[in-house]
Structures are given as structure tokens and as C-alpha cells.
Amino acid sequence: MHIPDGFLDLSICAVMYAVAAIFWIFAFRKTKKVLGDKQIPLMATLTAMFFAAQMMNYPIIGGTTAHLLGGPILAITLGPYAGLISMTIILLIQAVFFGDGGITTFGANVWNMGVVGVFVPYLVFLLVVKAAGNRRGMLAGAFLGALVGDVLAAVSAGLELGLSTLSFPYSVSIAVTAMAIHHFFIGVAEGTVTAIIIGVLLKARPDLLQLPRVAPSWLGESPVVAVKAGGR
Amino acid sequence: MGENKSMIIIGIISSIIFVAVGCALLSLSAETLDEIAEHFGAEEFHLWSPPMPDYEILGLERNVVANIAVGVIFTLVVLGVTFAVGKYLRSSKTEA
Numbered sequence: 001m002h003i004p005d006g007f008l009d010l011s012i013c014a015v016m017y018a019v020a021a022i023f024w025i026f027a028f029r030k031t032k033k034v035l036g037d038k039q040i041p042l043m044a045t046l047t048a049m050f051f052a053a054q055m056m057n058y059p060i061i062g063g064t065t066a067h068l069l070g071g072p073i074l075a076i077t078l079g080p081y082a083g084l085i086s087m088t089i090i091l092l093i094q095a096v097f098f099g100d101g102g103i104t105t106f107g108a109n110v111w112n113m114g115v116v117g118v119f120v121p122y123l124v125f126l127l128v129v130k131a132a133g134n135r136r137g138m139l140a141g142a143f144l145g146a147l148v149g150d151v152l153a154a155v156s157a158g159l160e161l162g163l164s165t166l167s168f169p170y171s172v173s174i175a176v177t178a179m180a181i182h183h184f185f186i187g188v189a190e191g192t193v194t195a196i197i198i199g200v201l202l203k204a205r206p207d208l209l210q211l212p213r214v215a216p217s218w219l220g221e222s223p224v225v226a227v228k229a230g231g232r
Numbered sequence: 233m234g235e236n237k238s239m240i241i242i243g244i245i246s247s248i249i250f251v252a253v254g255c256a257l258l259s260l261s262a263e264t265l266d267e268i269a270e271h272f273g274a275e276e277f278h279l280w281s282p283p284m285p286d287y288e289i290l291g292l293e294r295n296v297v298a299n300i301a302v303g304v305i306f307t308l309v310v311l312g313v314t315f316a317v318g319k320y321l322r323s324s325k326t327e328a
Contacts, residue, residue: 004276040318041236045243048311052247055254099282182264
């Protein structure tokens with residue numbers, strides 16, 4: 001999903017940089033207030049793990065491949081603002097050192113994978129956990145959040161590509177449809193991995209799921225803290 | 233502190249496994265976006281030349297060991313950078 005230089009019109013790139021910048025400002029402000037000593041090693045470890053995990057390309061459909069994004073796990077464990085900072089670090093290193101994602105398109109890539117791919121999973125996760133209120137709800141929320149987040153991030157990338165009429169020679173409908181269909185399968189894989197990791201953390205380190213999350217205050221207290229490890 | 237150390241060690245070992253599997257077995261990348269772009273004739277360009285395009289050292293392309301080394305080194309770089317950013321943000325809170 002990393003959009004390289006040349007695929008987006010410069011006007012779209014500028015808008016996406018501006019939108020991403022707004023989220024960066026809020027993310028840094030909130031993270032400064034909430035981030036605790038215990039979250040820093042968790043944040044660093046998960047960010048490094050998902051940088052590494054993105055190097056594994058598994059086959060999906062039509063001869064294409066995909067890799068995990070990691071946004072959902074980062075969002076659920078650390079909160080979406082800290083997740084955005086983690087994804088920004090990953091995307092920046094990938095773009096600068098490896099040419100994986102462009103420099104002009106960096107804002108768009110951060111929006112797609114660092115904002116949509118992080119905030120949407122978190123919101124879906126919260127809604128499902130609030131509705132279910134138990135361990136299964138957490139696993140279902142993790143799966144659905146990752147699935148919906150991946151598909152919407154792909155739809156967002158498709159929209160940016162489709163609207164870049166000067167750079168990319170096909171319509172919004174083609175770009176969005178192709179990206180959404182393929183990323184549905186990626187989302188299923190991301191959702192499965194996310195639910196498995198949350199399940200393992202619930203058993204092995206439930207304390208890591210009870211840390212304060214760096215999230216917008218209007219979302220309120222995460223209900224995860226009320227879910228006891230091993231509960232049903 | 234011990235729990236954090238264990239978590240970091242498990243994270244690093246998992247990351248090395250991801251990198252090794254990624255470089256040795258799952259390195260073929262044919263992402264949807266690239267396939268569609270190729271089909272429609274869209275061309276990417278690099279605003280600047282990345283030092284290791286496609287995660288490979290120039291002159292050592294398709295060398296699995298070199299690719300694993302790059303992956304592991306940069307995984308540790310990401311770990312360090314994120315730690316530094318986290319510590320900076322934490323210290324900003326203390327000063328505020």
C-alpha cells in the first residue's frame with residue numbers, strides 16, 4: 001500500500017501532508033501527556049516487530065502479495081496517537097532508506113496506514129468491546145477492527161490515486177475497487193494475526209493491555225481495563 | 233524492569249525470525265498497487281536515490297544473507313529511534 005513518488009498529483013500530496021500534519025500535532029501533544037515509562041519499551045518493541053513483519057510478503061489472489069501493516073495492534077495496545085507515531089517512524093525509514101513509499105507521497109502514506117489504518121481499528125475495537133464486554137469481544141473487536149481498518153486504508157489510497165488524474169491514468173472506481181477487494185484478503189490475515197496476538201497478550205501479559213492508551217479524550221476511557229484476563 | 237527486558241528480547245528474536253523468513257522464503261513482492269500501476273502504464277520515480285532500494289545493498293542484490301543483515305540492522309534502528317522518540321516525549325512531559 002506504499003504509494004511511490006509519481007503516482008499522486010502534487011496537489012493531492014500537499015493536501016495529504018497538511019492533513020497528516022494536523023494528526024501529528026495532536027499525536028505528539030497527547031503522547032507527551034500520557035506516555036509512561038512502561039509504554040516506551042512496548043512501543044519500541046512493537047514498532048520494530050512490525051517493521052520486520054512488513055518484510056514478509058505472502059501471496060493473496062491474482063498473483064499479488066501482501067504484508068502485515070501492524071497498525072491495529074499498535075492502536076489497541078498503545079492507543080491510536082502513539083500508533084500513529086510508530087507508523088510514522090516505520091514509514092519514514094522505509095521511504096528514506098529503501099524507497100518503499102515516496103517522499104512526496106509520505107503524507108498520503110501516513111494518512112492511509114498511520115491514521116486510517118490505526119484510528120479505524122481502534123474505533124471498531126472499542127465499539128465491539130463496549131458491546132460485548134468480555135474476552136471474546138476483545139478478540140472479535142481486534143479481528144474486525146483490523147479487517148475494516150485495512151480495507152478503509154486501501155479505499156483511501158484508491159481515492160487518492162483515482163483523484164490524481166494528472167499522474168495516474170485510471171478512474172476512482174477502478175482504483176478503489178481493485179484496492180478494496182485485494183485488501184479485504186489482507187485484512188482477514190491482519191485481523192487473524194491481531195486477534196491471535198491480543199489473545200496471547202491476554203493470557204501472558206494482560207498488564208500490557210491495561211496501560212493508559214494515547215487516544216483522543218473524546219473517546220473516553222478504554223473499556224479494555226475492565227476486562228479481566230482469562231474472563232469469557 | 234526484568235519484564236521489559238524479556239519483552240524486548242522476545243520482540244527482537246521474533247523480528248529476526250520475521251526478517252529471515254521474509255528474506256529467505258517470502259521476499260517476492262507483487263503488491264496490488266504496483267500490479268495495477270504496471271497494468272495501466274503508470275511509472276514511479278524516486279525524488280532521490282534511496283541507499284538500499286528494495287531493501288538490498290547495491291552490488292549484493294539477491295544475496296539472502298546481506299538482505300537479512302540489512303533487515304536486522306534496520307529493525308534495531310527502528311527500535312532505537314522509537315525508544316529515543318518515546319524518551320524525548322516522556323522527558324518533555326517531565327519538564328512541562
